[in-house]
Amino acid sequence: MPLGTLDRTPPPFFRQGPSALTRVVFFSALALFLMVADRRLVVVEPLRAVIATVLHPIQQALLVPVQALSTGGEYLQGLAAARASEAEARRLMADKAERLSRLEMLEQENARLREMLELRAAVPARTQAAEVLYDRPDPYTRKVVIDRGLTQGIVRGSPVIDHTGVIGQVTRVYPLTSEVTLLVDKDAVIPVLNTRTQVRGVAYGDPLRGGLELRFMPTNADVREGDELATSGVDGVYPPGLPVATVTRVERRADSSFARITLEPVGQLASARHVLVVEPVGLSLPPPPEPEPEPAATRRGARSR
Template identity: 60%
Template sequence: MPLGTLDRTPPPFFRQGPSALTKLALCSALALLMMVADARFKLMQPVRAGFALVLHPVQRLLLAPVDAWETAGDYLRGTQRAMAAEDQARRQLSAQAERLSRAEALQIENDRLRKLLGLLPSLSVPAIPAEVLFEAPDPFSRRVVIDRGATVGVTAGSPVINEAGVLGQVTRVYPLSAEVTLLTDKDAAIPLLNARTQMRNAAAGRPDGAGMELRFLAANSDVRVGDVMTTSGLDGVYPPGLPVARVSAVERRGDSSFAQVLLAPIAHPDSARHVLVLLPQDRHLSAKREADVAAVAEAASAAESKAAARAAKKAERAEKAAVKASGAAQ
């Protein structure tokens, strides 16, 4: 019998389930379903967390040789680095001592001038340190979550700053955390003051979240690229004088009566890790006013008590003098 006429298919007794193509399609559909379910409903998060917990000792064990090598290298280079750090610290200490002496002299001069002009002393706004945990899961907003909440005094509307300038404002408060809306969010707005021209305006976040822009600014306004914008303090939320943004582009069109001014935030929100949460200015002023009223009331009560004590002493002296006079008359 020719070989081409032989039936090479296995008999029905030895067939093992569906074909390989069917298995591939089924496994592909199941994998796609699991990926979509994990992305939308986080179904695989407990499994992933369990695997991470189980593999953590293995990862630490595999990193032990690398850590030992780095520790040995750091130990050998420690003396040299310590000597260099000490030398640098001594130089910085001498430079800072000189700057500190100048700063103290300027502070004394500033206090004298403020007293001479009859100005109020500068406000010291209470601040709460916090750390950025993660960004909000909403892809259409620019918000971050910090690790401080209502239990430590964070309130809705509190300004949030870092070492460079203003980052945003607290919009939602939870017991142990809070949500901060950044200035680059499309729904954020802040009143600004041009440090060069002292012109006031309001800035809002751009719809694409790439920065900020000045809205409804006249085309003939005196604004240049590089101008620094600070908080004006007129909204009663942000303290005045905090750096906010710098003008990055100015576009004046002939067919429009408004200029398009783009701003670049000075405090980069994407790299912010540690922040300060300030008490809103209006609440700080009301608290300060209440404290001043309480201090005045306490001083008035103390003065009244002293006056009453002096009056009682005078009455006692007059009574003693009357007793002596009556005794002399007898």
């Protein structure tokens, strides 16, 4: 029988279903719908929390070899470093003892002055230690994941600091983990205070340069290279006085009403492993007083008018 007369159409049992183009169009539309729904309606947030909870034991298991290798290398190389650190710690301890004695005197004087001026005492901020598990795989964001979540009392918006300064803020909370947006992320914003001039401003993340930018400052603003910026505490989130960044460059252009101010973050954003999660200041403040009811005579007079 000639080969051209054979029927090359596969029987119904071996047919593959929809065409490749149909599947591409369907899954593209589904992906677009999920992105819009997650961005606008936050419908995928519960599913993301469930997936994060289910994958948490697997992530912990996969991190064990990495942590073991890192810990082993630190153990083999740590003896000399430990001795040098001990000598440095003894020297710093002597310096700190002198500074501590002066600090206690200043605290007592500050308390007396606050009593004289009837100022409110600073609100104590509760903190919780956490460990950075891994960086987010998204190349367009600067975020890390820590090993504390809803079960440990972490709330969304909590500042995150290390031993040098602020590194970011909790933006997503899962049952066992939390996502921290670093200060250099494109969506990061933090109110700051120039410790030299006491002028407040707002710093924005600049991921292209790996730093921050102090925006909307007039060209004649008193800002110099080397100025240190700390949290202002006026937003009800960050406690005041936490180190944030240092001014590295100030550009004043004649064609713009605002100066271009580049900042270098103080915190160890790329290498921080152990951090502190600070409770937002607004949660520690007392509730606002309820308005007092108006007297009955005042209400009757208002009705008569």
